[in-house]
Amino acid sequence: xxAVSQTPKYLVTQMGNDKSIKCEQNLGHDTMYWYxxxxxxxxxxxxxxxxxxxxxxxxxxxxxxxxSPDKAHLNLxxxxxxxxxxxxxxxxxxxxxxxxxxxxxxxxxxxxx
Amino acid sequence: DAxxxxxxxxxxxxxxxxxxxxxxxxxxxNEYVYWYRQIHSQGPQYIIHGLKNNExxxxxxxxxxxxxxxxxxxxxHATLRDTAVYYCIVRVASNNxxxxxxxxxxxxxx
Numbered sequence: 001x002x003a004v005s006q007t008p009k010y011l012v013t014q015m016g017n018d019k020s021i022k023c024e025q026n027l028g029h030d031t032m033y034w035y036x037x038x039x040x041x042x043x044x045x046x047x048x049x050x051x052x053x054x055x056x057x058x059x060x061x062x063x064x065x066x067x068s069p070d071k072a073h074l075n076l077x078x079x080x081x082x083x084x085x086x087x088x089x090x091x092x093x094x095x096x097x098x099x100x101x102x103x104x105x106x107x108x109x110x111x112x113x
Numbered sequence: 114d115a116x117x118x119x120x121x122x123x124x125x126x127x128x129x130x131x132x133x134x135x136x137x138x139x140x141x142x143n144e145y146v147y148w149y150r151q152i153h154s155q156g157p158q159y160i161i162h163g164l165k166n167n168e169x170x171x172x173x174x175x176x177x178x179x180x181x182x183x184x185x186x187x188x189x190h191a192t193l194r195d196t197a198v199y200y201c202i203v204r205v206a207s208n209n210x211x212x213x214x215x216x217x218x219x220x221x222x223x
Contacts, residue, residue: 004156033211035213041198042213042215043151043157043200043213044213045210045211045212045213048210048211055210056210088154090156090157092156092157092211094211101147101159101162102149102157102159102211103159104156104157104158105156106155106156107154107155107156109154
């Protein structure tokens with residue numbers, strides 16, 4: 001079983017559309033993250049949720065809205081997509097205590113045309 | 114969290130040890146050193162972490178200096194599949210803020 005799974009793996013859509021990326025983890029972790037990796041390959045944290053509560057919200061446009069229905073899921077909704085949103089989006093999860101590692105999904109490559 | 118500094122790129126011959134340095138001179142006493150790597154466009158993969166003692170697992174060894182201001186990740190016998198970007202991160206264990214720098218692009222050559 002995949003520990004952190006994201007769907008879809010690839011997403012091509014037109015400017016102005018609204019889309020969602022889903023993330024699920026089966027590791028029993030209490031913290032989940034969304035990262036964006038652009039064409040320059042920098043991994044930037046976007047959001048962090050702990051026990052369904054938003055902990056970190058970087059300077060991300062409010063067109064991006066994370067939703068955590070339960071501790072095992074953290075979905076990313078993006079409204080009014082723009083060309084600059086094209087990137088690979090990674091979901092991750094970890095325990096919030098104990099110095100444990102984070103596990104990452106395989107990424108969703110979003111292309112806005 | 115403390116900022117880390119890594120060389121942008123390194124080469125290593127296949128079968129030889131790869132030693133990847135990381136400077137974290139402003140690390141706090143309760144911050145751990147974590148290493149991850151990203152192979153091509155896959156999701157980052159955890160390698161190892163430590164607080165102040167040297168650590169070893171099946172993938173690598175982590176050597177942390179006594180003053181904790183720097184560390185070295187050692188891949189004892191690098192293979193072509195170890196070619197990746199390696200990230201050194203420092204953070205408090207309970208902190209949900211895990212930020213990546215630019216990392217070191219390691220190229221293992223035949």
